Amino acid sequence: MLVDFLQLTVAGLSQGSVYALLAVGLIATYTVRHVINIAQGDFAMLAGLGAVSMVAGGVPLLLAVIFAIIGVTVASVIMERLIISRVKNLTTLVSIILTLGVSTLIQACMLLAWGAEGRRLPTFPGSDINVAGISIRSQELWMLGALLVVGGGILLFYEKTKFGKALRAVAEQPVAARIVGISPVVASIVAFAIAGFAGGVSGVVAAPLYLATWSAGLLLGLKGFVAAVLGGLVSFRAAIIGALVLGVLEQYVAGYIDGGFKDAVAFLVLILVLIIRPQGLVLRQSAVRV
Amino acid sequence: MARSHRRIMPVALAAAAALTLTACGGGGNFGGDDDTGGDGEAEEGPIVIGAVLDITGVGANLGVPEQNTLQMLADQLNAEGGINGREVELIIKDNQSTEDGAARATTELIQNDDVDLIIGASRTGPSLAMRPIVESEQIPNISIAANAAIVEGSDWVFKTAQNDVVVIQSIIDNMAEKGYKTVALARDATGFGEGIAEMITEVGAEQGIELIATESFEPSATDFTAQMTNIRNAEADANIIWGITPSAGLAQAAYVQLGIDAPVYQSHGVANDAFFEAAGDAADGVLAPMGRLLVADQLPDDDPQLPVIDQFVADYTEEFGTPPSSFAGHAYDAWKIAVIALEEAGTDADALRDAIENVSGFVGISGVFEMSPENHSGLDSSALIMAEAGDGRWNLAE
Numbered sequence: 224m225l226v227d228f229l230q231l232t233v234a235g236l237s238q239g240s241v242y243a244l245l246a247v248g249l250i251a252t253y254t255v256r257h258v259i260n261i262a263q264g265d266f267a268m269l270a271g272l273g274a275v276s277m278v279a280g281g282v283p284l285l286l287a288v289i290f291a292i293i294g295v296t297v298a299s300v301i302m303e304r305l306i307i308s309r310v311k312n313l314t315t316l317v318s319i320i321l322t323l324g325v326s327t328l329i330q331a332c333m334l335l336a337w338g339a340e341g342r343r344l345p346t347f348p349g350s351d352i353n354v355a356g357i358s359i360r361s362q363e364l365w366m367l368g369a370l371l372v373v374g375g376g377i378l379l380f381y382e383k384t385k386f387g388k389a390l391r392a393v394a395e396q397p398v399a400a401r402i403v404g405i406s407p408v409v410a411s412i413v414a415f416a417i418a419g420f421a422g423g424v425s426g427v428v429a430a431p432l433y434l435a436t437w438s439a440g441l442l443l444g445l446k447g448f449v450a451a452v453l454g455g456l457v458s459f460r461a462a463i464i465g466a467l468v469l470g471v472l473e474q475y476v477a478g479y480i481d482g483g484f485k486d487a488v489a490f491l492v493l494i495l496v497l498i499i500r501p502q503g504l505v506l507r508q509s510a511v512r513v
Numbered sequence: 514m515a516r517s518h519r520r521i522m523p524v525a526l527a528a529a530a531a532l533t534l535t536a537c538g539g540g541g542n543f544g545g546d547d548d549t550g551g552d553g554e555a556e557e558g559p560i561v562i563g564a565v566l567d568i569t570g571v572g573a574n575l576g577v578p579e580q581n582t583l584q585m586l587a588d589q590l591n592a593e594g595g596i597n598g599r600e601v602e603l604i605i606k607d608n609q610s611t612e613d614g615a616a617r618a619t620t621e622l623i624q625n626d627d628v629d630l631i632i633g634a635s636r637t638g639p640s641l642a643m644r645p646i647v648e649s650e651q652i653p654n655i656s657i658a659a660n661a662a663i664v665e666g667s668d669w670v671f672k673t674a675q676n677d678v679v680v681i682q683s684i685i686d687n688m689a690e691k692g693y694k695t696v697a698l699a700r701d702a703t704g705f706g707e708g709i710a711e712m713i714t715e716v717g718a719e720q721g722i723e724l725i726a727t728e729s730f731e732p733s734a735t736d737f738t739a740q741m742t743n744i745r746n747a748e749a750d751a752n753i754i755w756g757i758t759p760s761a762g763l764a765q766a767a768y769v770q771l772g773i774d775a776p777v778y779q780s781h782g783v784a785n786d787a788f789f790e791a792a793g794d795a796a797d798g799v800l801a802p803m804g805r806l807l808v809a810d811q812l813p814d815d816d817p818q819l820p821v822i823d824q825f826v827a828d829y830t831e832e833f834g835t836p837p838s839s840f841a842g843h844a845y846d847a848w849k850i851a852v853i854a855l856e857e858a859g860t861d862a863d864a865l866r867d868a869i870e871n872v873s874g875f876v877g878i879s880g881v882f883e884m885s886p887e888n889h890s891g892l893d894s895s896a897l898i899m900a901e902a903g904d905g906r907w908n909l910a911e
Contacts, residue, residue: 227742230771234738339573341759343790351770358771433735434759434791438569442733477739482730483702485739 226356231474237363239470240370241267241433244425245447246454246462247374248418253456254381255394255414258307258318262326264444265333266419267426270295271435272333274427275342284345292423299419300412308411326441333437341439344430362432369428370463377417378459390414442486449489452496455503465504559600560860562587562851563622565633565643566844570610571732574758574787575635578837579657579844580605583632585832586848596855604628608639610732615639619646629860632847634658635840636757638704644670653866655851657843659781660704664889671869671889673846675781675804675879677705679894681712683802684753684778687899689720691776693750697726699740699764701756705732705782709755725749732760737767745773757782762791769795776800781897785838789905796902800910803900804879806842807907821876842878849877850884 245263252258270291277287302325310317349361381387393400393410401407425447426435433439446469453465469492477485496503564583567576587603595601604626608614615634622628623646630653634640637660647654648669656663656672659680664670688696698713700706710727717724726747728740741764744752752775754764761783768777777799779788784803789796805812809822825845829837837845850872858868872891875882880896901910 227746230742231739234736238736334569339569339577340787341573341791343793346793353772360770434763436573439733439735474736474739477736478742482728482734482740485734486731 227478229357231478232471233357233359233363235471235474236467237360237366237432237470238473239450239467240366240374241425241429241443242446242450242469243370243374243463243466244421244428245444246450246466247377247459248421248425249447249451250454250456250459250462251377251381251414251417251421253315253451254391255410256307256313256318257315257394258313259315259322259448259456260418261319261322261444262302262329262440263418263422263447264440264442265326265329266295266299266422266440267429267443268435268437268440269298269329269333270423270426271344271430272337272342272437274430275344275435276337278345284347288427291427292420295423295426296416296419299415299422303411303415307415308408326444330437330440337437339437341434341436342430343434344427346431347428360432362428366428366432369424373421373424374459374463377421378463380417381459446489449493449496452493453503455501455505458503458505461504557599559602560596560855561602561604561626561628562848563619563626563628563631564603564605565608565615565618565622565631565639566605567610567635567639568605568607571760572610572634572636572639572757574785574838575840576607576610578785578841579633579635581833582829582837582841582844583848585828586845589828590852596852597859601852608634610636610639612638612642616642616646619643623647623650623652628652629862630655630851630855630865632657632844632851636703636705637663637707640670640672641704651862651866653851653854653862653869655847655869657840657847658705660707661890662704662708667889669866671850671884671891673850673877673879673882673891674843675802675892675896676890677709677780678712678716679892679897680781680802681709681716683894683897683899684800685713685716685720685722687778687800688722688751691751693722693776695723695725695747695749696751696753697728697744697747697749698724698753698755699728699730699737699744700753701760701782702729702731705757706755713753730756730760730764732757734760735763737764738771740764741767741771741773744768745771749775751776751778753778753780755780755782758785758787759791762788762796765792765799766795781839784900784907785840786835786906787838789902792902796905799902801900801902801907802897803907804839804842804896805898806837806839806878808898808900808909811909817876817881818878822878825878839879846875846877846879846882850875850882 248263252260273294274287274291278284306321346362347365351360389405390410393405393407397407450466450469451462454462473485473488476488566579568580587601590601606618608618632655637658640656640658640663654670657674659674659677661676661678664672698710700709713724728743730740754761779799779801781803783801805818806822812819826836853872854865854868858864870884870886872884880892882891884891899910900907
């Protein structure tokens with residue numbers, strides 16, 4: 224019984240780490256530009272499919288993964304430059320509509336380029352391990368590790384470094400930020416680069432286990448968004464914890480209730496959070512105000 | 514604090530609404546030809562065949578090769594002069610692997626394109642959604658999905674994939690031979706898996722095999738740890754995973770990764786190379802009843818299906834660069850049966866329906882078809898072989 228519980232927890236944590244990386248990207252753009260990026264999950268799929276094609280074309284796995292992440296990071300910045308930054312009086316609602324358009328565009332391009340069938344990236348190096356009856360897939364360790372390094376790195380960057388803090392100031396006080404010499408343009412580009420990077424990483428670490436498909440990004444993005452809402456859309460910490468909780472909850476529901484309800488968990492959590500605790504899991508609001 | 518609430522609440526709601534809207538809307542229609550209207554004249558002008566396939570969404574591994582096959586066969590047929598001198602126009606619609614998409618596409622094909630016959634859908638759920646429409650409009654429909662419920666008691670619906678109950682019979686027989694007494698099942702939560710547990714219980718009872726646990730999974734699922742953990746706990750002599758690729762393949766991978774060593778049987782829903790893409794090395798040793806297409810190179814030389822299969826594999830591979838899957842074969846059989854009946858009866862709906870019912874001895878990719886008023890599926894257990902996965906392909910077992 225305990226073994227099952229732990230087995231489900233391990234699977235939930237690794238799935239949750241993919242949601243967490245997406246949530247981190249969403250919060251990065253929200254805190255700086257108040258943009259909700261609906262295309263975040265599609266960027267993840269784009270990275271996965273891009274890496275699959277490169278590996279099929281003979282590029283070593285590690286290089287393919289790096290190129291895919293860089294490519295998606297650049298794509299995210301291009302989206303910011305070509306679309307987001309062109310809009311005067313950008314409200315969050317406008318950003319949702321804009322990025323929804325981008326999401327549809329990316330999906331259509333992926334469908335044309337890679338077809339409708341899901342593609343698998345080779346598993347990263349390493350072997351599956353078994354601890355007291357709990358089997359842990361090597362790829363799951365990669366997923367958790369990616370969250371630890373990338374998610375943790377981004378969190379530290381925003382919360383501990385001067386530049387990171389300054390970036391967040393732009394969202395709160397754009398005029399004041401400009402007066403003290405922080406360029407909102409740079410802040411925005413950096414935020415979208417970080418979002419693209421985190422999205423790309425989540426896409427490539429998930430592709431060996433969950434496959435990459437043109438259409439899967441939207442639901443994945445939604446799960447990341449739910450986690451971000453758990454973080455009140457401002458707290459990286461709370462969002463990461465929220466994402467891990469969401470992943471684990473999904474596994475418990477699938478294991479102890481019914482596999483068919485798994486995707487409903489995110490929606491239920493979203494509704495409950497919005498009704499009961501719209502500020503998310505954030506305990507102090509001080510983190511927002513820099 | 515309060516200010517923050519006010520800001521986040523509408524934003525979150527709006528984003529959620531946007532996501533939900535697109536989730537429901539899905540992608541566009543990227544499959545097949547443009548909707549050029551049919552002629553509408555009863556017995557002259559082009560013959561219009563509609564197809565409703567799961568080209569995008571969870572059924573893509575099925576629908577894409579089916580689309581390829583139908584397009585290829587239509588081009589071949591028209592190059593040879595069509596049917597009795599009449600050109601054949603093929604209109605393919607993508608149902609996005611959804612029931613409502615299939616119903617909508619069927620209605621459009623009948624009302625806007627005036628089709629004479631409809632092929633599809635690829636999966637059981639969408640196929641069942643089409644059934645009441647073709648029945649009330651009285652348009653012959655040849656499904657390429659598996660569940661026997663698609664054709665049971667229907668005057669207008671036929672199907673070419675082997676019936677699920679025949680597949681289960683074949684699995685249970687194999688289990689009985691090996692002396693297994695208990696079995697656990699992980700099944701597709703949609704139409705394809707509907708009623709499978711009941712069938713296993715019923716067929717198994719005759720051989721003294723008991724179904725002791727049932728789990729279900731969505732075909733869109735990517736993680737199967739939960740279901741497979743429960744299957745592991747059931748400790749059955751053997752397990753059945755009943756689904757289509759890629760989900761059934763990912764489930765197989767999770768099964769092996771959780772260290773379950775009981776033998777696995779899968780359905781004919783994994784009769785393609787995509788299974789190996791999803792399952793990887795975990796595929797080795799899986800047994801699955803399926804048609805002869807994927808093991809054609811291991812068949813005895815005098816197998817009556819061999820010439821048909823070889824020709825199809827050669828044509829398809831030349832056109833698309835990859836060998837066809839069993840699903841491509843189901844589409845091939847549906848198309849050929851349609852052509853045989855159209856040659857015989859023309860486009861009058863009643864005559865066409867009767868002609869399909871009378872198709873007998875047609876040697877197809879999935880078997881030799883014997884349609885009748887009582888049997889709209891046309892295949893029995895002789896259409897199946899037991900295949901075993903090994904070295905990244907399906908092989909004839911034993």
